[in-house]
Amino acid sequence: MSVIKDAANLNTRMREVVPLVHNITNYVTVNDCANALLAIGASPIMADDIREASDITAISSALVINIGTLNQRTVESMIASGRTANQLGIPVVFDPVGAGASAFRNETVERILQEVKISILRGNLSEVSYVAGLSAAAKGVDVSEEDAANDPVDAACQAARRLGCTVGVTGAVDIVTDGNRVAKIHNGHPLMAKVTGTGCMTSAITAGYAGMQEDMWTAATAGILSMGLAGEIAYGRVAHMGTGSFRTGIIDGLSSLNETLMEEMAKVEEM
Amino acid sequence: MSVIKDAANLNTRMREVVPLVHNITNYVTVNDCANALLAIGASPIMADDIREASDITAISSALVINIGTLNQRTVESMIASGRTANQLGIPVVFDPVGAGASAFRNETVERILQEVKISILRGNLSEVSYVAGLSAAAKGVDVSEEDAANDPVDAACQAARRLGCTVGVTGAVDIVTDGNRVAKIHNGHPLMAKVTGTGCMTSAITAGYAGMQEDMWTAATAGILSMGLAGEIAYGRVAHMGTGSFRTGIIDGLSSLNETLMEEMAKVEEM
Amino acid sequence: MSVIKDAANLNTRMREVVPLVHNITNYVTVNDCANALLAIGASPIMADDIREASDITAISSALVINIGTLNQRTVESMIASGRTANQLGIPVVFDPVGAGASAFRNETVERILQEVKISILRGNLSEVSYVAGLSAAAKGVDVSEEDAANDPVDAACQAARRLGCTVGVTGAVDIVTDGNRVAKIHNGHPLMAKVTGTGCMTSAITAGYAGMQEDMWTAATAGILSMGLAGEIAYGRVAHMGTGSFRTGIIDGLSSLNETLMEEMAKVEEM
Numbered sequence: 001m002s003v004i005k006d007a008a009n010l011n012t013r014m015r016e017v018v019p020l021v022h023n024i025t026n027y028v029t030v031n032d033c034a035n036a037l038l039a040i041g042a043s044p045i046m047a048d049d050i051r052e053a054s055d056i057t058a059i060s061s062a063l064v065i066n067i068g069t070l071n072q073r074t075v076e077s078m079i080a081s082g083r084t085a086n087q088l089g090i091p092v093v094f095d096p097v098g099a100g101a102s103a104f105r106n107e108t109v110e111r112i113l114q115e116v117k118i119s120i121l122r123g124n125l126s127e128v129s130y131v132a133g134l135s136a137a138a139k140g141v142d143v144s145e146e147d148a149a150n151d152p153v154d155a156a157c158q159a160a161r162r163l164g165c166t167v168g169v170t171g172a173v174d175i176v177t178d179g180n181r182v183a184k185i186h187n188g189h190p191l192m193a194k195v196t197g198t199g200c201m202t203s204a205i206t207a208g209y210a211g212m213q214e215d216m217w218t219a220a221t222a223g224i225l226s227m228g229l230a231g232e233i234a235y236g237r238v239a240h241m242g243t244g245s246f247r248t249g250i251i252d253g254l255s256s257l258n259e260t261l262m263e264e265m266a267k268v269e270e271m
Numbered sequence: 272m273s274v275i276k277d278a279a280n281l282n283t284r285m286r287e288v289v290p291l292v293h294n295i296t297n298y299v300t301v302n303d304c305a306n307a308l309l310a311i312g313a314s315p316i317m318a319d320d321i322r323e324a325s326d327i328t329a330i331s332s333a334l335v336i337n338i339g340t341l342n343q344r345t346v347e348s349m350i351a352s353g354r355t356a357n358q359l360g361i362p363v364v365f366d367p368v369g370a371g372a373s374a375f376r377n378e379t380v381e382r383i384l385q386e387v388k389i390s391i392l393r394g395n396l397s398e399v400s401y402v403a404g405l406s407a408a409a410k411g412v413d414v415s416e417e418d419a420a421n422d423p424v425d426a427a428c429q430a431a432r433r434l435g436c437t438v439g440v441t442g443a444v445d446i447v448t449d450g451n452r453v454a455k456i457h458n459g460h461p462l463m464a465k466v467t468g469t470g471c472m473t474s475a476i477t478a479g480y481a482g483m484q485e486d487m488w489t490a491a492t493a494g495i496l497s498m499g500l501a502g503e504i505a506y507g508r509v510a511h512m513g514t515g516s517f518r519t520g521i522i523d524g525l526s527s528l529n530e531t532l533m534e535e536m537a538k539v540e541e542m
Numbered sequence: 543m544s545v546i547k548d549a550a551n552l553n554t555r556m557r558e559v560v561p562l563v564h565n566i567t568n569y570v571t572v573n574d575c576a577n578a579l580l581a582i583g584a585s586p587i588m589a590d591d592i593r594e595a596s597d598i599t600a601i602s603s604a605l606v607i608n609i610g611t612l613n614q615r616t617v618e619s620m621i622a623s624g625r626t627a628n629q630l631g632i633p634v635v636f637d638p639v640g641a642g643a644s645a646f647r648n649e650t651v652e653r654i655l656q657e658v659k660i661s662i663l664r665g666n667l668s669e670v671s672y673v674a675g676l677s678a679a680a681k682g683v684d685v686s687e688e689d690a691a692n693d694p695v696d697a698a699c700q701a702a703r704r705l706g707c708t709v710g711v712t713g714a715v716d717i718v719t720d721g722n723r724v725a726k727i728h729n730g731h732p733l734m735a736k737v738t739g740t741g742c743m744t745s746a747i748t749a750g751y752a753g754m755q756e757d758m759w760t761a762a763t764a765g766i767l768s769m770g771l772a773g774e775i776a777y778g779r780v781a782h783m784g785t786g787s788f789r790t791g792i793i794d795g796l797s798s799l800n801e802t803l804m805e806e807m808a809k810v811e812e813m
Contacts, residue, residue: 026588027298027569027572027588028572028573028576028588029573029576030298030299031299031300031302031303031467031468031573032573034299034300034467034468035466035467035514035515035518038464038465038466038467038514039465039513039514039515044467045369045372046297046298046299046339046340047340047341047369047373048340048342049341049342049343049375051343051373051374051375052341052372052373052374052375052376055372055373055374055375056372056373059372068588069588069589069590070589070591070594071590071591071615072591072593073342073344073615098587098589101587101594101597101598101601102589102593102594102597102598103593103594103597104591104593104594104597105594193580194580194581194797195577195580196573196576196577196580196586197573197576237512241779241794242581242791242793242794242795242796242797242798243577243580243581243793243794243796243797244577244581244789244790244791244792244793244794244795244796244797245790245791245794247515247577247790247793248515248516248518248519248790249513249515249516250515251513251514251515251518252512252513252514252515252516253513253515254513254514254515255465255513255514255515256513298569301569301570302570302571302573302574302738302739305570305571305738305739306737306738306785306786306789309735309736309737309738309785310736310784310785310786315738316640316643317568317569317570317610317611318611318612318640318644319611319613320612320613320614320646322614322644322645322646323612323643323644323645323646323647326643326644326645326646327643327644330643344613344615508783518786519786519787519789519790520784520786520787521786522784522785522786522789523783523784523785523786523787524784524786525784525785525786526736526784526785526786527784
């Protein structure tokens with residue numbers, strides 16, 4: 001069965017299983033992540049205090065660690081929740097927002113990689129390149145020009161092998177690899193870069209898919225594909241209005257997705 | 272006069288009085304709470320640092336304590352603001368998001384109940400059951416299957432008597448009781464569960480109503496009814512688009528509400 | 543060349559330059575600020591931990607300090623980032639949300655003014671009056687009745703001279719002055735007060751304009767004008783739907799703005 005078919009099946013299953021996804025994430029896009037998870041059929045929970053982070057992880061089906069607005073208080077919660085997830089076999093999706101942009105982010109990334117076994121790393125080319133030790137320079141939270149010259153398939157595959165996990169690099173073409181299998185996703189739309197949080201939402205819904213079954217490569221492909229399709233649906237419907245409507249349209253798109261639509265719209269090459 | 276008429280009157284009065292509502296709340300749905308308060312005619316203020324929480328409460332007409340993304344820093348502010356509100360006769364709406372889901376949440380709930388006199392407790396059946404000591408188990412921030420078997424009228428009445436306050440249990444049918452009077456609200460729409468923050472917004476606007484007059488049962492009925500009607504308005508207008516548009520439509524619905532519309536649309540049984 | 547023409551030119555340039563804007567801001571409207579910056583053509587970054595705030599400022603083109611949900615942890619980051627900005631010649635936009643509403647806010651405002659050289663102060667009449675030592679009383683985050691009696695041009699000019707910076711006072715008519723030049727902007731719509739964060743978004747996009755060139759008065763005029771025009775565009779398109787759609791429409795408006803539209807719609811008196 002193709003990864004498209006698997007992903008489409010998981011989309012249906014999400015609305016039956018309603019996996020609980022624990023998010024330790026940034027305060028910029030947290031509302032979008034919650035609504036994206038609800039739209040795709042999962043149930044979001046946000047909790048970042050060290051006194052409860054592990055308890056919440058323990059009742060969840062998946063954990064997202066997103067360092068978008070990193071602070072010293074929540075780093076400890078990320079580590080504690082990550083360890084709990086590892087002990088209980090709960091998948092961990094890591095979104096290294098802005099990795100490379102400050103020493104604090106870089107030290108935190110290193111610490112998370114040392115103390116937590118990541119299931120899926122999801123970022124843009126700069127972030128993934130940085131995390132895997134392949135990067136030059138990052139400019140804020142966007143892809144730097146230097147890193148843009150890297151081949152994303154190469155970078156993703158190297159990252160997957162170095163880190164021993166599934167890696168999803170989102171960009172003009174999205175790459176998902178576990179070091180062996182590679183999916184190239186030709187969905188999505190460039191306008192998505194003009195809405196904050198499309199990357200964070202992608203990581204969140206990827207965790208929803210990861211929370212339902214064992215295959216992280218399929219989960220990451222399903223998550224990134226779902227977001228791309230939601231972007232296309234939104235683009236077709238409301239992009240002419242502007243980026244505010246487009247943002248709303250992306251959530252609408254996620255809630256409109258279903259198995260049939262995914263199979264029809266998906267443009268995924270398996271390599 | 273019926274509670275519907277009272278609630279509708281208060282809706283008109285809100286836009287004249289513009290009560291200032293102090294929210295110590297979570298960072299997931301805080302923007303929605305602010306926009307919901309503005310839409311209904313109130314004025315929101317968010318402040319959670321211990322060095323100013325009480326000062327802000329003291330200039331406000333009502334206080335909301337919402338533990339959605341609880342942390343140790345803001346627990347102290349919740350207690351301090353709650354005490355100030357009690358001293359000054361300012362109503363306190365308590366939204367025990369996720370009560371039962373972690374030891375930290377449970378201890379915090381207990382501490383708040385010990386140190387602050389709550390005017391209105393607003394939650395789903397699991398949360399209210401937990402807070403009132405009637406509960407079994409909670410799964411994240413949604414109603415658990417075990418608790419779903421409880422009768423919401425019974426649970427709300429028991430909670431109201433144990434805690435000596437008005438209790439609003441939102442669900443398929445919303446129940447509001449002060450231990451004597453009971454309102455059953457048959458408004459709202461199940462799709463509201465697919466938008467994060469509909470509960471938090473309900474608590475916020477309930478505080479707006481509570482900030483204008485003495486009768487907490489009427490305030491809670493008005494707040495929960497307003498949210499239900501906003502959900503129905505949104506459903507009729509934009510639910511076919513998806514849950515992103517539905518979220519926007521709920522705020523539109525709150526801002527479109529008026530006395531006449533409330534009287535026409537309300538389905539409230541008084542018992 | 544008129545300030546309208548300059549502002550319109552800068553709007554085009556924004557989409558070419560894509561200035562990175564560092565925001566240390568509140569958690570209520572932070573998502574709106576990020577989306578507003580993206581919509582106008584800039585790139586937002588949010589970072590508030592003392593361990594990285596200065597590093598992030600150093601790679602940015604402008605800094606916004608917004609005290610909407612002030613807390614002791616981030617005050618130190620505001621100061622550190624402000625100093626770094628000053629050392630590197632990076633413009634600082636200060637949004638003193640709720641200044642006058644609590645002793646903590648007032649002390650923080652004083653400390654920021656002492657330790658950081660502000661480029662642009664952007665607030666409502668109460669906030670600016672308070673910051674410049676001209677104020678009576680504030681009620682939450684809105685303009686108090688006492689302050690509403692002040693003449694905004696007088697208040698803005700006095701503030702600009704006392705603080706030695708450009709001052710933007712937003713209200714029914716917006717005033718921008720550097721103490722010499724005065725722009726009166728007759729754009730915008732009163733309904734914007736019913737959406738949380740229109741002030742915060744104005745400060746954020748003002749920082750985008752400030753990050754591209756030296757003239758702070760033109761930057762502040764461009765930022766405040768852009769927001770007013772976005773509000774008018776949104777009002778014309780979707781205000782009949784309600785304040786939720788209006789909020790989305792404001793972001794749409796920012797993303798729809800261009801040089802021609804700005805020149806056509808702007809109603810700016812230069813004095």
